[in-house]
Amino acid sequence: MHIELRNVSHEFTLEAGSLPVLKDLSFSVPKGRFTAIVGPSGCGKSTITRLVSGLLKSKKGEVLISKEVVKSPRSTVGMAFQNPVLLEWRNILDNVILPLEIVSKNISRETKIKRARELLKLVGLAEFEKSKPSELSGGMRQRASLCRSLVHKPEVLILDEPFGALDAFTREDLWQTMLTLKKQESFTCILITHDLREAIFLADEVLVLSGRPASLQFQLDVKLGDDRKLDDLYTNETTKSLAILRKQIEIAQKSMI
Amino acid sequence: MNYNKITIPLISLLIFCLFWEWIVWFNGWPNYKMASPSDLWPAFWKFRWLFLSYGWDTLWRTVVGLSLSILVGLGFGVIMGFSKTMRIALYPLLVGFNAIPKATVVPVIALMFVGFHDMNTILIVILISFFPIAVSISIGLSTLEPEYKDILLSLGATKFEIFYKIALPKTLPEFFGALKVAATLAFIGTNLMEIIEPHGKGLGHLFDSGKISADYPLMFAVLIALALLGIFLYYIVVMFESIFAGWAERN
Numbered sequence: 001m002h003i004e005l006r007n008v009s010h011e012f013t014l015e016a017g018s019l020p021v022l023k024d025l026s027f028s029v030p031k032g033r034f035t036a037i038v039g040p041s042g043c044g045k046s047t048i049t050r051l052v053s054g055l056l057k058s059k060k061g062e063v064l065i066s067k068e069v070v071k072s073p074r075s076t077v078g079m080a081f082q083n084p085v086l087l088e089w090r091n092i093l094d095n096v097i098l099p100l101e102i103v104s105k106n107i108s109r110e111t112k113i114k115r116a117r118e119l120l121k122l123v124g125l126a127e128f129e130k131s132k133p134s135e136l137s138g139g140m141r142q143r144a145s146l147c148r149s150l151v152h153k154p155e156v157l158i159l160d161e162p163f164g165a166l167d168a169f170t171r172e173d174l175w176q177t178m179l180t181l182k183k184q185e186s187f188t189c190i191l192i193t194h195d196l197r198e199a200i201f202l203a204d205e206v207l208v209l210s211g212r213p214a215s216l217q218f219q220l221d222v223k224l225g226d227d228r229k230l231d232d233l234y235t236n237e238t239t240k241s242l243a244i245l246r247k248q249i250e251i252a253q254k255s256m257i
Numbered sequence: 258m259n260y261n262k263i264t265i266p267l268i269s270l271l272i273f274c275l276f277w278e279w280i281v282w283f284n285g286w287p288n289y290k291m292a293s294p295s296d297l298w299p300a301f302w303k304f305r306w307l308f309l310s311y312g313w314d315t316l317w318r319t320v321v322g323l324s325l326s327i328l329v330g331l332g333f334g335v336i337m338g339f340s341k342t343m344r345i346a347l348y349p350l351l352v353g354f355n356a357i358p359k360a361t362v363v364p365v366i367a368l369m370f371v372g373f374h375d376m377n378t379i380l381i382v383i384l385i386s387f388f389p390i391a392v393s394i395s396i397g398l399s400t401l402e403p404e405y406k407d408i409l410l411s412l413g414a415t416k417f418e419i420f421y422k423i424a425l426p427k428t429l430p431e432f433f434g435a436l437k438v439a440a441t442l443a444f445i446g447t448n449l450m451e452i453i454e455p456h457g458k459g460l461g462h463l464f465d466s467g468k469i470s471a472d473y474p475l476m477f478a479v480l481i482a483l484a485l486l487g488i489f490l491y492y493i494v495v496m497f498e499s500i501f502a503g504w505a506e507r508n
Binding site: 053054055072073074075077079081083085087088089098099101102103132148152158 | 402404405407408409410411412413414418422423426427429502504505
């Protein structure tokens with residue numbers, strides 16, 4: 001599913017007046033591509049996820065998913081956040097099934113379980129399907145959260161800093177899990193992140209947003225191909241790309257002050 | 258584990274009774290000042306049938322009143338939990354109402370519905386116990402993290418689905434905490450009405466009879482019977498809690 005933002009502007013109404021967060025933002029993510037969005041803190045990145053998912057309506061401009069204007073939430077979207085927000089009273093398997101209970105009420109529980117198990121196996125949680133979320137580590141909880149976001153085979157996957165709260169090594173593990181999922185499942189993905197290495201490792205292109213109100217400042221195509229390894233992050237070429245992105249972030253930060 | 262859960266409370270109860278017996282004996286108190294545990298058995302035995310029948314009266318009124326107060330509390334809690342306007346509008350009213358000592362409401366209710374003793378008693382129970390339930394549910398619902406709603410909202414879930422699948426179960430631990438408070442409050446409600454309203458039934462009435470006939474051991478025996486009923490109801494609530502909100506307990 002092709003995602004497109006056309007001249008999107010948005011502002012929040014506060015008691016002190018209005019706070020513009022997005023200004024004339026346009027970009028598109030072709031079907032099946034993985035796009036990372038980086039930018040200074042508080043520049044309105046999370047607002048983009050809410051606009052694309054239909055949880056929020058833009059004040060100006062439009063958001064399109066496969067040429068259709070997004071007006072309300074749709075069942076073809078999956079979301080994962082920094083906080084895995086698993087339901088403590090359900091075991092891991094039932095947590096992963098949750099979206100199916102909303103969007104595919106008519107399919108049998110066996111079919112739902114089969115689908116959930118397929119994903120749990122992919123992320124290495126097959127043995128933990130009966131565990132309670134509180135019994136798992138932060139990284140495992142986030143894996144379960146990724147499974148939940150994909151269980152209903154969404155065409156669009158929106159990830160809002162899903163690895164932000166994890167330690168460095170767990171994060172690298174999760175990156176690899178994400179690549180596995182990307183190979184097995186077909187989705188168009190928007191990843192919001194603060195981690196430039198993560199953006200390069202996972203995405204096909206990286207968008208840099210300017211400071212608030214955010215618009216598109218820079219776009220970088222990642223040339224790592226489909227078979228990526230962590231070692232690829234330490235090549236000269238990646239280092240150069242990182243340096244370019246770093247420079248762009250600095251420019252964006254200055255535009256904010 | 259289970260062995261300890263039963264023996265330890267029993268031992269503590271025994272120690273408590275021994276201490277009580279001793280302190281009465283040591284001070285040489287007459288039974289109108291403080292009856293001792295050994296005075297209570299004769300009182301229980303003498304009025305055993307009354308205790309059974311009145312105890313049942315008190316228990317069922319309390320349980321019915323408590324059940325209805327859950328409905329009322331849930332109603333107010335849901336309204337105040339989901340609507341900020343309603344929360345602002347209703348809180349002062351509820352707090353003010355709750356601040357009125359219920360003992361003063363009892364004669365008002367008794368006069369309003371003369372002759373409907375069961376209904377009056379149940380009404381007082383509702384008035385006294387719905388407040389903690391309403392507050393806990395409204396707080397539980399209004400403090401639900403937005404991400405919890407987002408995971409379902411982004412799929413196009415209805416408000417009812419969000420309430421039923423996420424908000425309600427997430428609020429259950431707070432609800433049961435409040436229900437434990439409400440269960441003990443409910444007995445206060447039943448007994449207020451049973452004691453204050455004439456021609457009553459129930460343990461409250463038995464207490465009043467003991468007072469009128471200067472049967473002090475009987476009064477103490479009623480207190481103990483009420484304590485036992487309170488413990489019984491409390492653990493019933495605990496049992497339901499472990500069934501429906503056991504997930505909140507961490508080992």
